[in-house]
Amino acid sequence: MLLPNELEILDFLKLHQQSSSKEIFDNLSTSISYATVKRLLSKLISDNLIASSGKGKGTKYSLSSSYELLQPIDLNKYYQAEIDERKIKDGFNFNLISDVLKKTKLFTESEALKLDELQNTHSSNVQQLSENEYKKELERLAIDLSWKSSQIEGNTYSLLETERLIKEKETASGKTKDEATMLLNHKDAIDFIIENPEYLIPLSVSKIEEIHAILINELIVEKNLRKRRVGISGTNYKPLDNEFQIKEALENMCKLVNSKKNIFEKALLVLVLISYIQPFMDGNKRTARILSNAILMDNNYCPISYRTVDSIEYKKAMLVFYEQNNISSFKEIFIQQFEFAVKTYF
Numbered sequence: 149m150l151l152p153n154e155l156e157i158l159d160f161l162k163l164h165q166q167s168s169s170k171e172i173f174d175n176l177s178t179s180i181s182y183a184t185v186k187r188l189l190s191k192l193i194s195d196n197l198i199a200s201s202g203k204g205k206g207t208k209y210s211l212s213s214s215y216e217l218l219q220p221i222d223l224n225k226y227y228q229a230e231i232d233e234r235k236i237k238d239g240f241n242f243n244l245i246s247d248v249l250k251k252t253k254l255f256t257e258s259e260a261l262k263l264d265e266l267q268n269t270h271s272s273n274v275q276q277l278s279e280n281e282y283k284k285e286l287e288r289l290a291i292d293l294s295w296k297s298s299q300i301e302g303n304t305y306s307l308l309e310t311e312r313l314i315k316e317k318e319t320a321s322g323k324t325k326d327e328a329t330m331l332l333n334h335k336d337a338i339d340f341i342i343e344n345p346e347y348l349i350p351l352s353v354s355k356i357e358e359i360h361a362i363l364i365n366e367l368i369v370e371k372n373l374r375k376r377r378v379g380i381s382g383t384n385y386k387p388l389d390n391e392f393q394i395k396e397a398l399e400n401m402c403k404l405v406n407s408k409k410n411i412f413e414k415a416l417l418v419l420v421l422i423s424y425i426q427p428f429m430d431g432n433k434r435t436a437r438i439l440s441n442a443i444l445m446d447n448n449y450c451p452i453s454y455r456t457v458d459s460i461e462y463k464k465a466m467l468v469f470y471e472q473n474n475i476s477s478f479k480e481i482f483i484q485q486f487e488f489a490v491k492t493y494f
Contacts, residue, residue, distance in 0.1 A: 149220070150220055151188075152178070153176065153178060153180060153184075153188055154188055154191070154192060155220075156176055156177065156178070157172055157176070157185075157188060157189070157192065157198075158192070158197060158198070158211070158215075158219070160172055160175055160176075161198060161209060161210060161211050162211065165210040165211065166201075166208040166209075166210050167208060167209055167210075168205075168207065168208060168209070169182070169185060169186055169189060169207065169209065170182075172185060172189070172209065173185045189209060193212075194256065194257055195218070195256045195257075196212055196214040196215075196218055196252055196253055196256070197211070197212055197214070197215050197218055197219065198210065198211055198212050198215070199211075199212040199213070213247075213248060213251070213252075214248060214251075214252040216248075216472070216473060216474065217244075217248055217249070217252060217473060217474060217475055218252070218254075218474075218475065218476055219474065219476060220476050221468055221472070221474050221476055221477055223461070223464050223465065223468065223477055226468060227464060231382065231383065231384060232384070234384075234471060236383070236384060236385060236470075236471035236472065237385070237471060237472065237473060238384050238385060238386055238471075239385075239386055240386070240387060240388045240393075240397070240424075240425075241473055242397070244424075244473050245397065245400045245401055245404055245421065246400055248473075249404055249417065249421075250404055250407070253410075253413075254410075254412075254413050254416055254417075254475065254479060255410070255412060255413065255479070259479075259483060260410070260412070262483065262487075263412050263483065263486060266450070266486060266487055266490045267449055267450065267490070269490055270449070270450040270490045270494060271448070273490075273494045274494050277494060282494065285493050285494045286342065286451075286493075286494075288493060289451055289453050289489070289493045290314075290334075290335055290338045290339075291307075291310060291311050291314055291315075291335075292307070292453035292455040293334065293338065293437070293441065293451070293452075293453040293454065293455075294310060294314065294331050294334035294335050294338070295307045295310040295311075295331065295455075296453060296454045296455050296457065297334055297433075297434055297437045297438075297454065298310075298327070298330050298331050298334060298434075299459060300433065300454075300457075300459045300462055300463070301330070301433065301434060303327050303330055303331065304323060304327060305320055305323060305327055305328075305331060306320075307455075309323070310331055313328055313331055313332065314331065314332065314335050326367055326368075329365070329366050329367055330363075330367065330434075333362060333363045333364070333365050333366075333367070334363065334434070334438070336362050336365070337359055337362045337363050337438045338438065338441075340359075340362055341438070341441070341442040341445055341446075342445070345445075345446060346446050347442060347446065348439065348442050348443055348446055349446055350402070350406045351402045351405050351406055351418070351439075351443075352402055353373075353395060353398045353399055353402060356398065356402075356422070356427070356435065356439060357371075357372060357373070359435055359438055359439055359442070360428055360431055360435045363431050363434050363435055363438065364428075364430065364431045367430075367431075369428070369429060369430045369431055370428070370429045370430075372428075373391055373394055373395055373398070373427050373428065374389075374391065374394055374426065374427055374428055374429050375391045376389060377389040378426055378429060380426070380467075380470065382463065382467055383467045383470055383471055384471075385467070385470035385471050387424075387425065387426040388425065388426075394425065394427050395427075397425045397427075398422075398425060398427050401417070401418075401421045401422070401425065404417060404421075405417050405418055405443075411443065411444065411447045411449055412449075412482075412486075414443050415440045415441075415443045415444050415449075415482075416440070416475075416478075416479060416482050418436060418439045418440045418443060419436050419437065419439075419440040419478070419482065420436070420466070420469050420475060420478055421436075422435055422436035422439065423436050423466055423469075423470075424469060424470060433466070437454065440452070450486065450489050450490050450493070450494065451489065452482075452485045452486055452488075452489045453485070453488075453489055453492075453493070454485050455485075455488065455492075456485070456488055457481055457484075457485055461481070462481060464477070465477035465478040465480075465481055466478060
């Protein structure tokens with residue numbers, strides 16, 4: 149969360165690129181010291197929101213090339229405008245993967261520190277568990293993830309009904325066969341990941357297709373990469389409709405993810421980019437959540453169930469990424485849900 153003074157600096161730089169610290173200081177409405185302005189500028193640089201050029205008194209500040217990706221967005225304010233009133237990037241941004249995300253650190257220093265501390269807690273907790281205790285906790289998380297990931301896609305099974313289905317293979321009354329199949333497929337995909345450690349090292353298009361195939365098994369969903377247009381409800385964003393460009397975008401995503409060293413960045417990138425590319429006719433977000441967790445688990449990081457995320461807020465954050473290529477809201481969800489997972493499981 150940015151401070152009011154930080155937001156004011158960013159607003160000023162939107163209109164006055166290449167400004168000196170003195171010019172920024174002179175135009176702030178609040179009375180803070182020049183030293184404080186310099187400190188805030190340093191923080192905004194470390195957060196990848198602004199960039200500096202020049203040295204000493206000749207230093208100039210501008211919005212960074214990552215600003216559009218990382219700037220904070222008020223979702224409630226954003227969605228006050230109806231779908232046809234919002235100014236959006238209605239087409240696929242090829243530059244996003246090949247350039248912007250390639251040179252951007254997605255997490256601020258404080259966010260990275262928080263995630264690392266949480267992961268250290270997870271590692272310490274796991275070391276205290278017996279093999280049987282660990283398996284039970286992993287099964288509990290797998291049930292929660294299967295339920296929530298399916299609920300986000302409109303599945304009406306409750307968590308208790310999901311647990312009964314997975315543990316006892318007992319279907320719930322009044323539910324469709326496809327709903328049960330969707331849930332069981334999630335569990336099969338998670339089991340596959342557990343049985344094949346380091347499966348996604350490195351990530352490849354064929355491995356993405358294999359996970360997708362598990363998730364849509366026995367459902368009326370086309371396998372393999374999409375060959376025609378697809379629409380997304382709630383937005384005017386238009387994904388790629390050329391199968392060769394879709395494959396190229398996926399290949400570029402794999403190169404990007406494989407090039408990143410930070411495991412959290414890898415997991416977050418897979419989560420948002422598979423959804424953004426929409427490589428399949430259906431099951432894209434389900435595939436993204438499973439693959440993202442596979443990356444975490446392949447590196448002995450805590451997997452995420454998303455159990456407490458609000459489905460509508462999840463979709464809103466994803467649509468903002470589609471429409472504005474802005475990851476801030478979804479990154480917040482990722483961090484919150486990782487924290488929940490560490491404190492709840494294992």
